[in-house]
Amino acid sequence: MNDTTRYLPFAGRVLIGAVFLMSGLSKLAAYSATTAMIAAAGLPLPPAAWLLAVVVEGGGGLLLLLGFRVRPVALILAAFAVATAVFFHRDFADQNQMIHFLKNLLIVGGLLQIVHFGAGAVSLDNRKKAPGSSSIERYQSLGADTSR
Numbered sequence: 001m002n003d004t005t006r007y008l009p010f011a012g013r014v015l016i017g018a019v020f021l022m023s024g025l026s027k028l029a030a031y032s033a034t035t036a037m038i039a040a041a042g043l044p045l046p047p048a049a050w051l052l053a054v055v056v057e058g059g060g061g062l063l064l065l066l067g068f069r070v071r072p073v074a075l076i077l078a079a080f081a082v083a084t085a086v087f088f089h090r091d092f093a094d095q096n097q098m099i100h101f102l103k104n105l106l107i108v109g110g111l112l113q114i115v116h117f118g119a120g121a122v123s124l125d126n127r128k129k130a131p132g133s134s135s136i137e138r139y140q141s142l143g144a145d146t147s148r
Contacts, residue, residue, distance in 0.1 A: 009120025017064030024058025067123020074114035
């Protein structure tokens with residue numbers, strides 16, 4: 001990755017992560033409306049689904065922004081976005097719902113890129129290693145046996 005493109009993965013993570021973080025935080029202020037929407041979609045246990053949505057969207061969005069454990073986080077968010085599309089945006093007779101369905105799939109595409117390519121240079125996942133120590137030395141400092 002060269003200097004002109006090193007910030008692009010960070011920008012992509014910020015754009016996608018901010019959407020999830022904002023959505024998760026907005027659900028904190030709209031418990032009744034969110035649980036009513038979940039119930040109207042026919043999903044069981046709306047309060048538990050609300051909590052799951054807040055944790056996945058809010059927590060996942062924040063972790064994506066920070067660039068921490070982005071591969072598993074992006075995979076979880078992708079699965080969540082597919083589930084949201086299927087359960088809440090499946091009325092294709094309503095053009096607005098179809099647009100939201102397709103928007104969710106577009107977000108999934110971006111998240112799968114993160115799953116494959118990782119966080120990028122500007123992230124907690126790729127923070128600089130301690131100067132003067134190799135990966136083997138750090139591995140050994142954690143008690144690993146490298147004599148094999």
